[in-house]
Amino acid sequence: MDDFIAARAQMALSLGFHIIFACVGMVMPFLMAFAHWKYLKTGNEIYKGLTKAWSKGVAILFATGAVSGTMLSFELGLLWPGFMKHAGPIFGMPFSLEGTAFFIEAIAIGFFLYGWDKFNKWFHWFCGFLVGLSGLASGILVVAANAWMNSPTGFDYINGEYVNIDPIKAMFNEAWFPQALHMTVAAFCATGFAVAGVHAFLIMRKKNVEFHTKAFRIAAAFAMIGAFGAPLSGDVAAKSVAERQPIKLAAMEAHFETEKGAAFVIGGIPDEEKGEINYALKIPKVLSFLATNDFNAEIKGLNDFPKDEWPPVAVVHYAFQIMIFFGVVMICIGSLYLYAFFFKKQWLNKNWLLKTFLFATPFGYIALEAGWTVTEVGRQPWIIYGIMKTVDAVTPMPGIQYSFYFFTAIFISLSLIIIFLLRRQIQMVPKLYDPTDAQFNSKNKKS
Amino acid sequence: MIYVVIGFLWLSVCLYVILGGADFGAGIVELMTKKKNRKYTEKIMYESIAPVWEANHMWLIIAIVILFVGFPEIYTTMSTYLHIPLVMMLVGIIARGTAFTFRHYDAVEDRWQIIYTQIFYYASLLTPFFLGLIAAATVSQSINPDANNFLDLYVFSWLNWFGVAVGLFTVSLCAYLASIFSLRETSDRLELGLMIKKSHQTMIFVVVTGLLVFFAAYFSDIPLTKWIFSKPLGVMSISFATVALGLILRAMHNRKLLPVRALAGFQIIMILVAATYQHNPDIILLGNGQHLSLLKHIAAEKTISALGWALVLGSLFILPFLFYLMFSFTKAKGKS
Numbered sequence: 108m109d110d111f112i113a114a115r116a117q118m119a120l121s122l123g124f125h126i127i128f129a130c131v132g133m134v135m136p137f138l139m140a141f142a143h144w145k146y147l148k149t150g151n152e153i154y155k156g157l158t159k160a161w162s163k164g165v166a167i168l169f170a171t172g173a174v175s176g177t178m179l180s181f182e183l184g185l186l187w188p189g190f191m192k193h194a195g196p197i198f199g200m201p202f203s204l205e206g207t208a209f210f211i212e213a214i215a216i217g218f219f220l221y222g223w224d225k226f227n228k229w230f231h232w233f234c235g236f237l238v239g240l241s242g243l244a245s246g247i248l249v250v251a252a253n254a255w256m257n258s259p260t261g262f263d264y265i266n267g268e269y270v271n272i273d274p275i276k277a278m279f280n281e282a283w284f285p286q287a288l289h290m291t292v293a294a295f296c297a298t299g300f301a302v303a304g305v306h307a308f309l310i311m312r313k314k315n316v317e318f319h320t321k322a323f324r325i326a327a328a329f330a331m332i333g334a335f336g337a338p339l340s341g342d343v344a345a346k347s348v349a350e351r352q353p354i355k356l357a358a359m360e361a362h363f364e365t366e367k368g369a370a371f372v373i374g375g376i377p378d379e380e381k382g383e384i385n386y387a388l389k390i391p392k393v394l395s396f397l398a399t400n401d402f403n404a405e406i407k408g409l410n411d412f413p414k415d416e417w418p419p420v421a422v423v424h425y426a427f428q429i430m431i432f433f434g435v436v437m438i439c440i441g442s443l444y445l446y447a448f449f450f451k452k453q454w455l456n457k458n459w460l461l462k463t464f465l466f467a468t469p470f471g472y473i474a475l476e477a478g479w480t481v482t483e484v485g486r487q488p489w490i491i492y493g494i495m496k497t498v499d500a501v502t503p504m505p506g507i508q509y510s511f512y513f514f515t516a517i518f519i520s521l522s523l524i525i526i527f528l529l530r531r532q533i534q535m536v537p538k539l540y541d542p543t544d545a546q547f548n549s550k551n552k553k554s
Numbered sequence: 555m556i557y558v559v560i561g562f563l564w565l566s567v568c569l570y571v572i573l574g575g576a577d578f579g580a581g582i583v584e585l586m587t588k589k590k591n592r593k594y595t596e597k598i599m600y601e602s603i604a605p606v607w608e609a610n611h612m613w614l615i616i617a618i619v620i621l622f623v624g625f626p627e628i629y630t631t632m633s634t635y636l637h638i639p640l641v642m643m644l645v646g647i648i649a650r651g652t653a654f655t656f657r658h659y660d661a662v663e664d665r666w667q668i669i670y671t672q673i674f675y676y677a678s679l680l681t682p683f684f685l686g687l688i689a690a691a692t693v694s695q696s697i698n699p700d701a702n703n704f705l706d707l708y709v710f711s712w713l714n715w716f717g718v719a720v721g722l723f724t725v726s727l728c729a730y731l732a733s734i735f736s737l738r739e740t741s742d743r744l745e746l747g748l749m750i751k752k753s754h755q756t757m758i759f760v761v762v763t764g765l766l767v768f769f770a771a772y773f774s775d776i777p778l779t780k781w782i783f784s785k786p787l788g789v790m791s792i793s794f795a796t797v798a799l800g801l802i803l804r805a806m807h808n809r810k811l812l813p814v815r816a817l818a819g820f821q822i823i824m825i826l827v828a829a830t831y832q833h834n835p836d837i838i839l840l841g842n843g844q845h846l847s848l849l850k851h852i853a854a855e856k857t858i859s860a861l862g863w864a865l866v867l868g869s870l871f872i873l874p875f876l877f878y879l880m881f882s883f884t885k886a887k888g889k890s
Contacts, residue, residue, distance in 0.1 A: 217879050
């Protein structure tokens with residue numbers, strides 16, 4: 108494996124890993140705060156137990172998110188010094204603000220986890236909510252930095268020099284809003300479905316049914332918000348990509364020839380050599396409409412761009428298709444749930460509905476990872492779109508493949524431990540968290 | 555504005571060494587404790603760092619962000635030539651942070667606790683050791699961008715006796731801080747007596763490894779004594795640190811625990827002043843004679859002013875909240 112590929116692989120792996128925890132960190136505290144609010148309003152001890160159970164999950168996942176985030180802040184320099192040397196001062200503004208948001212999150216989590224019965228109950232509740240709010244702010248700010256790589260502004264690039272730097276302008280780049288919106292909604296969708304799926308499974312096992320049903324209802328509500336928000340925010344994102352990065356749009360759709368009234372391509376196998384796509388389902392004029400709101404607009408094809416500026420078409424296309432596919436599936440499940448909720452209450456306790464959610468547990472995260480692949484791989488070969496190529500940014504240090512193997516091992520072991528830990532949390536629900544259970548507060552307790 | 559940014563960089567490095575250092579020290583002190591006393595040491599250490607440990611490590615992130623936004627050349631030089639020790643430090647941070655969390659949030663207590671605890675111990679040693687090593691590499695002129703082979707560029711840039719000595723010194727400083735900070739968390743006289751004994755031991759480590767640093771500097775031709783003792787501020791800060799040591803011993807003897815904490819923090823700041831003031835504003839001394847300076851190798855002016863404002867505004871939010879967190883948990887403990 109050459110150093111450049113190893114560096115890209117390590118970065119991709121680190122981002123892919125971090126995104127999962129970052130999204131949980133953005134959304135899970137809101138679920139927790141919601142359960143906590145229900146407890147404070149109703150005095151129902153089950154909600155208190157649920158809040159505590161979820162807060163332990165938040166703590167474990169937050170710690171993992173914090174260390175993987177720390178890793179990324181080092182890796183930017185360890186792997187891409189050529190990039191950071193120029194980009195740091197331009198796109199660093201959101202990172203410095205994110206530091207504040209993340210710091211507040213870390214303090215608030217301290218108050219929340221260790222503050223039961225120590226503070227005014229609403230102050231305590233607010234700290235939990237603040238964990239979510241500051242998590243959300245960090246996410247949105249980090250996306251601003253990534254968006255700048257897709258839509259570099261706030262400087263002039265003259266003779267290879269970066270001059271007239273304006274970090275504020277760079278932060279408010281054009282890609283920020285659409286990317287951050289889609290990302291946030293996707294985080295709600297992914298976390299909502301994941302949590303709902305886990306609790307659906309536990310309801311099916313017929314243990315602590317009331318506890319898990321309450322948890323499931325809250326998580327499913329969050330999943331709905333995400334599932335229905337995703338296509339709307341996705342549309343905003345697609346239009347923005349079409350305008351700023353037409354080559355990325357063309358790769359997403361494996362759209363080779365420039366044409367008016369371009370068709371929306373579903374599935375298919377792109378052939379980069381011949382510049383065509385086989386076995387695809389094509390819906391006439393829809394791509395033009397989605398990209399520009401005009402059925403007859405012209406959409407530039409890949410062939411109109413120099414081939415050395417093409418992103419890896421197949422990867423981007425498949426990732427995009429995967430994202431769309433799982434997005435649609437989640438909307439269907441969401442609609443089904445809403446229908447049941449309003450018109451067929453008896454369905455809500457049916458095993459098939461729970462099973463559907465169980466299968467959907469990973470869907471949101473698959474879509475999220477696929478979406479990030481579209482954003483990141485779709486920008487290649489550029490690290491700063493149109494300005495600096497990724498290959499020119501990589502560290503001169505040889506032997507990066509060993510670093511890649513090493514970090515891969517770390518990520519795999521961390522993932523395994525976290526799954527193991529979360530399983531143990533779930534196993535302890537009767538003893539630690541469900542006050543209606545006969546085993547509650549029995550031996551082997553840890554506060 | 556550049557001075558505001560440098561001020562915050564300095565502040566976050568200091569706070570990271572003091573608070574993050576005490577966190578690492580907690581693991582080291584536990585490791586140094588005999589098996590039969592480990593249970594209560596673990597409890598004391600946990601009580602003293604649990605609510606703030608997430609926040610303590612934020613200071614490192616702040617320092618890194620300040621470096622890459624405000625001083626990109628310094629950041630990229632370090633991350634290129636000190637790649638290997640930075641990775642080692644990173645591994646320590648990851649392993650320690652996660653092992654600590656897993657140990658305390660795992661719902662079941664069984665033999666897995668032993669594994670988390672072992673990881674926690676050794677990661678607590680690893681991180682400050684490499685932190686010290688990296689700090690030493692920045693001033694020992696061992697980084698030479700003009701070298702032309704792998705070993706000189708990426709290995710001997712940090713691997714030398716001076717670095718190892720500074721690494722050991724940092725480890726002992728962390729253990730010292732943790733043992734001092736934990737004095738206030740003890741719940742009875744017996745525990746306090748044992749922890750004071752522990753503080754005496756770590757103090758001896760600090761003095762011994764401190765001397766080791768001077769020896770290593772002498773044998774590696776690094777004019778450390780000249781750097782520190784040739785300017786009044788250096789002499790002053792070293793004297794203050796020494797006087798503080800005496801005062802700490804006395805306050806410990808009289809069981810006055812709050813001043814002990816404050817004095818230990820002050821001591822660390824004095825040591826950092828002594829170690830860095832001589833080169834100020836240069837932060838990296840390269841082997842090819844070039845110096846990277848906090849006043850010269852900076853980002854564009856607009857970036858620095860935006861960064862300065864972000865830091866000022868951020869600290870308005872963070873500092874009161876953080877102090878309230880620390881204060882309320884100290885108070886809560888006082889009551890119980």
